[in-house]
Amino acid sequence: MRILIFTVNPLHNAPRVIREIEALKEDFEIVATGITPPHDDSIKYINAEKFLLTHFEYTLGKIFQVISFGKVFKRRYFTIQRKIDKLLKDVNPDLVIVHPGTFLPYFFSKNKSFKVIFNAHEFHPREFESDLRWRNTWGKIHHHIYQTYLPRLDLMINVCEGIAKECLENYHTHSIVIPNAGTYHDELFPKHKSEGKIRMIHHGVAIKSRQLEMMIDVAAQLEGKFELDMMLVFNDETYHQKLKRLADKYNNVRIIPPVKFDEIVPILHDYDLGIFLLPPDNFNYLHALPNKFFEFIQARLAIAVGPSPEMASLVKKHNFGVVSSDFQVHTMVQNLRHLSHDEVNSFKDSSHLAAELLNSDNYKNILLSTIINLLK
Numbered sequence: 001m002r003i004l005i006f007t008v009n010p011l012h013n014a015p016r017v018i019r020e021i022e023a024l025k026e027d028f029e030i031v032a033t034g035i036t037p038p039h040d041d042s043i044k045y046i047n048a049e050k051f052l053l054t055h056f057e058y059t060l061g062k063i064f065q066v067i068s069f070g071k072v073f074k075r076r077y078f079t080i081q082r083k084i085d086k087l088l089k090d091v092n093p094d095l096v097i098v099h100p101g102t103f104l105p106y107f108f109s110k111n112k113s114f115k116v117i118f119n120a121h122e123f124h125p126r127e128f129e130s131d132l133r134w135r136n137t138w139g140k141i142h143h144h145i146y147q148t149y150l151p152r153l154d155l156m157i158n159v160c161e162g163i164a165k166e167c168l169e170n171y172h173t174h175s176i177v178i179p180n181a182g183t184y185h186d187e188l189f190p191k192h193k194s195e196g197k198i199r200m201i202h203h204g205v206a207i208k209s210r211q212l213e214m215m216i217d218v219a220a221q222l223e224g225k226f227e228l229d230m231m232l233v234f235n236d237e238t239y240h241q242k243l244k245r246l247a248d249k250y251n252n253v254r255i256i257p258p259v260k261f262d263e264i265v266p267i268l269h270d271y272d273l274g275i276f277l278l279p280p281d282n283f284n285y286l287h288a289l290p291n292k293f294f295e296f297i298q299a300r301l302a303i304a305v306g307p308s309p310e311m312a313s314l315v316k317k318h319n320f321g322v323v324s325s326d327f328q329v330h331t332m333v334q335n336l337r338h339l340s341h342d343e344v345n346s347f348k349d350s351s352h353l354a355a356e357l358l359n360s361d362n363y364k365n366i367l368l369s370t371i372i373n374l375l376k
Contacts (some may be wrong), residue, residue: 001375002029004091004114006107007099008048010036013261015291016121016159016180017099024371031091037235037255040341046091051083051103072137074144076105085109090188094375104149115154115374123163126283130209141338142330146171155374157367160310162287178367181294184359185265189272190300190348193272194341197224197252200272203231203264203290210285213246214277214329220250221333227252229271231259270345275304276311279327291312297355302347303337314358320350 011034021030021043051345052150053061055177056238057080061073084106088096094108097117103123109114124142128134149165150156156175158164164175212230219228232255234240246298247253259267259293268274274296280286281331289310303321305311312323322330322339 001094001194004093004096005032011038012036023367119157121286129282140282156226160289178363180291181360184361185298190352192345197227199230199271200273200275206232206234216328218254218332223252229254231256233258265298273302277306297351300348300351302344318354320347
C-alpha cells in the first residue's frame with residue numbers, strides 16, 4: 001500500500017517526519033512532499049513549493065478580509081485545491097499523513113478514497129495566543145479547521161498528553177501520543193567527571209518569544225562553576241545580534257553554530273547538562289516536550305528544566321535532573337549553584353537508563369501497528 005506524507009517543510013532536517021518515514025518505509029511505499037529532499041533516496045520525493053501560497057493567493061485573502069469588514073478567509077483556495085487534487089490523482093495513495101494543519105481541508109474533497117491522518121506538531125489554535133493579531137487571524141483559522149476536520153479524521157497523532165487531552169475536550173477527537181523521541185544511541189555511555197566546570201548546552205531555533213536570554217543570565221550568575229554553549233539556528237537577525245551581544249559580556253557563555261541533524265546527539269555527548277527554561281507564554285510552550293529534551297537524554301546528560309509539566313514529569317519520574325519550582329532566573333540559579341559533580345554523574349546514569357525507554361524505536365512500533373490496523 002502507498003502512503004503520501006504531506007508537508008511543506010524541509011525533509012532533510014524535520015525530525016518528526018524523518019522518524020515517521022523510518023517507521024513506515026519497510027512496510028509501505030512512501031511518497032513524501034517537502035521543500036528539500038529526504039536523506040533516504042528510496043523515498044519518492046515531490047517538491048512542495050508549488051503548494052505554498054503565492055502572492056496572488058495571499059492578496060486574495062487580504063482583499064476578502066477588507067471587503068468582509070475584518071473577517072478572515074477560512075475557505076479553501078481553489079488554486080491550491082487543484083494542485084492537491086492533481087497530486088492525489090498522480091500518487092493515488094491509500095493513506096495520507098498531513099503535517100501542516102492549514103492543509104487539512106484540501107484532503108477532504110468529495111471524491112476522497114483514502115484515509116487521512118493528521119500528525120500535529122503543536123496545538124495550532126493556541127500556538128501564538130499571546131499575539132492579539134494572530135489570535136484574530138490564524139487563531140480563528142486553526143480553530144475552524146480543528147472544529148470542522150478533526151472529527152472527520154481516521155487518526156490523529158499528538159506530541160504529548162496535554163495536547164491530546166485538549167483535542168479531546170475541545171474538539172471531541174481522540175488521538176494517539178507519539179512524542180518527539182529520537183533514535184536510540186546504544187553506543188553512548190555517560191561521561192563522568194570529578195573536576196572542572198560543569199558544561200551546559202542548549203540547542204534549537206532561536207525564537208524571540210522563547211526568551212533564551214534567560215538561560216544566558218542563569219549561566220552569568222554561575223560563572224566560575226558553570227559554562228554555557230548555545231547551539232542555535234537563527235531566523236531573526238535582530239534577535240541573533242541581541243543574544244550575541246549578551247553572550248559576549250560573559251567569559252562562560254558562547255553562541256556556537258548548529259550542526260547537521262544526525263550530528264546533534266554526538267556533539268551533545270561532550271557536555272554535562274542540557275538546560276531548557278521556557279516561560280509558558282502560550283499553551284504550546286506550557287506543554288512543550290521538544291526534540292531537544294529527548295536528545296539530551298540520548299546524549300546521557302543531566303537535565304535542568306522549569307516546571308513545564310510534560311518535561312518536568314519525565315525528569316522527576318526518571319530522576320535525571322533538576323526541575324525548578326518556577327520560571328525565574330534566580331530560582332534556576334539556586335537549583336544549580338550547589339550541584340556537585342557526583343550529583344551530575346548520578347543524573348547522567350539515570351539518563352542512560354531512560355535512553356533505552358524514551359526513544360523513537362519504541363514509539364515507531366506503536367505508529368506502525370496503528371496504521372496497519374487502520375488499513376485492514
